[in-house]
Amino acid sequence: MSRLIVISNRVSAGGGAAGGLAVALMAALRENGGIWFGWSGGRTDHFTGHINFHIEDDVRTATIDLEDQDIEEYYNGYANRTLWPLFHYRIDLAEYERSFAGGYRRVNERFAETVLPLIEAEDHVWVQDYHMLPLGADLRGHGVTNRIGFFLHIPWPPRKLLMTLPEAREMVEMLFAYDLMGFHTQEWLESFCDFVREELGGTISEDYVATLGDRSLKLIACPVGIDAREFAELASSTTAHETCQRVKDSAVGRALMVGVDRLDYSKGLEERFLGYERFLTEHPEERKEVVLLQIAPPSRGAVESYQRIRTTLEGLAGRINGAYAGLDWVPIRYVNQAYARDALAGVYRASRIGLVTPLMDGMNLVAKEYVAAQDPNDPGVLILSRFAGAASQMKEAILVNPHSAEELSDAMLQALVMPLEERKRRWTTMMEDVQRRDVMWWLKEFTAALAACRQHDEPEQIEGLPSDGAVEAQ
Numbered sequence: 001m002s003r004l005i006v007i008s009n010r011v012s013a014g015g016g017a018a019g020g021l022a023v024a025l026m027a028a029l030r031e032n033g034g035i036w037f038g039w040s041g042g043r044t045d046h047f048t049g050h051i052n053f054h055i056e057d058d059v060r061t062a063t064i065d066l067e068d069q070d071i072e073e074y075y076n077g078y079a080n081r082t083l084w085p086l087f088h089y090r091i092d093l094a095e096y097e098r099s100f101a102g103g104y105r106r107v108n109e110r111f112a113e114t115v116l117p118l119i120e121a122e123d124h125v126w127v128q129d130y131h132m133l134p135l136g137a138d139l140r141g142h143g144v145t146n147r148i149g150f151f152l153h154i155p156w157p158p159r160k161l162l163m164t165l166p167e168a169r170e171m172v173e174m175l176f177a178y179d180l181m182g183f184h185t186q187e188w189l190e191s192f193c194d195f196v197r198e199e200l201g202g203t204i205s206e207d208y209v210a211t212l213g214d215r216s217l218k219l220i221a222c223p224v225g226i227d228a229r230e231f232a233e234l235a236s237s238t239t240a241h242e243t244c245q246r247v248k249d250s251a252v253g254r255a256l257m258v259g260v261d262r263l264d265y266s267k268g269l270e271e272r273f274l275g276y277e278r279f280l281t282e283h284p285e286e287r288k289e290v291v292l293l294q295i296a297p298p299s300r301g302a303v304e305s306y307q308r309i310r311t312t313l314e315g316l317a318g319r320i321n322g323a324y325a326g327l328d329w330v331p332i333r334y335v336n337q338a339y340a341r342d343a344l345a346g347v348y349r350a351s352r353i354g355l356v357t358p359l360m361d362g363m364n365l366v367a368k369e370y371v372a373a374q375d376p377n378d379p380g381v382l383i384l385s386r387f388a389g390a391a392s393q394m395k396e397a398i399l400v401n402p403h404s405a406e407e408l409s410d411a412m413l414q415a416l417v418m419p420l421e422e423r424k425r426r427w428t429t430m431m432e433d434v435q436r437r438d439v440m441w442w443l444k445e446f447t448a449a450l451a452a453c454r455q456h457d458e459p460e461q462i463e464g465l466p467s468d469g470a471v472e473a474q
């Protein structure tokens with residue numbers, strides 16, 4: 001296969017928060033050769049295009065530093081204060097500032113110019129996520145004719161919401177510089193098609209090739225998975241066993257409900273706490289039988305809406321604990337810390353209920369990790385939001401509307417009293433799919449679809465006709 005040039009905002013080689021995803025991309029880069037290019041996370045006083053090369057686990061990474069203004073406008077600004085809320089249907093939080101849009105375009109152009117000399121003729125380029133929507137067009141502007149694919153890790157918003165973005169049409173037109181665009185679910189893909197048809201007058205073929213003017217873009221729904229085997233192994237590791245035991249001991253025989261999320265308003269944490277409060281009010285007999293452990297490491301602390309959610313949750317946890325706690329029981333344990341993946345696997349395994357209730361989520365890997373970490377002989381129950389991309393695959397979870405405290409409360413009760421046989425049946429079905437469509441499956445699906453695209457400057461072949469001008473001679 002061709003070498004792969006992976007381009008993403010951050011290069012998380014060697015694991016980190018991206019976990020299985022980074023491991024899978026690293027595996028592909030090791031197998032096919034190539035480079036992982038992105039922002040180092042560091043600052044420079046003056047951007048020169050200097051690249052820092054490293055070899056990590058036999059993979060070549062190339063990173064650049066950005067200027068303060070770049071970070072403010074592109075990362076904290078357009079990526080985190082405009083696109084992230086908008087694409088998660090939160091136009092009430094989205095900020096539309098020309099300086100953010102300008103910084104975003106400038107940084108994408110800087111990425112394009114800098115990565116350019118690293119791209120060889122036969123390489124396949126794979127751009128990741130919403131930080132880099134215009135990068136394909138910028139690369140084409142520099143004459144790159146390689147196959148370029150783009151994968152969106154977050155939802156694609158409904159047309160009318162996207163139209164609140166002043167540069168929406170231009171942005172979507174630029175996406176036609178890519179050859180392939182991947183989404184987690186058919187729903188996000190269809191939303192994209194709707195925009196192309198209704199706002200741009202483009203067409204979509206039966207096999208999901210979008211056409212706009214003389215450009216076509218192949219679209220696929222390709223849900224990301226986890227490294228299920230590795231995660232199940234982690235769950236049987238010594239650290240996981242120890243953590244599992246410690247967490248169980250600390251619950252003193254009570255059933256544990258666990259939530260593990262980045263501290264982000266899209267993850268529905270406030271609504272989850274309210275649902276739990278409702279549960280405690282409606283089912284006094286269950287009080288003291290359960291404990292909610294919420295693990296939520298802070299993220300994007302430079303953005304105000306993220307500071308606000310932290311304060312809100314602390315207040316809510318305090319209120320619920322104040323109202324219900326006894327001498328030997330606290331209903332919510334709220335921990336703002338990141339844990340190693342083996343410890344996390346132990347926490348999942350110790351928990352009778354996994355609470356994954358985002359208000360909107362591209363996929364949500366925690367849902368899959370929770371399932372992969374369970375004891376097959378005594379699996380826990382997954383409560384999953386209908387609005388997570390994962391819900392399109394994990395139908396055996398208890399699916400809930402995370403906005404409804406009543407539904408959350410009912411689901412908690414249903415999960416607590418669910419008989420072992422039903423738990424096993426639901427878990428087995430989900431586990432089979434988590435194993436089958438794992439992260440390597442995702443990677444192969446996408447790279448194979450990219451390889452099947454025509455090279456950008458190749459003439460289109462009309463089926464059944466030779467492409468060498470012999471038509472006239474017939």
Ligand code: ADQ
Nearest residue numbers: 019153224260261262297337338339361362363364365366
């Ligand atoms: P995220 O929004 O970051 O990713 P998610 O899919 O839930 O969300 O992945 C989070 C990862 O961080 C998981 O692997 C989880 O284990 C880890 N994590 C969370 N809390 C942790 C903690 N306290 N300690 C250690 N690790 C922790 C975006 C999209 C998602 C999409 C992914 C992948 O928003 O919808 O699933 O990309 O495409």
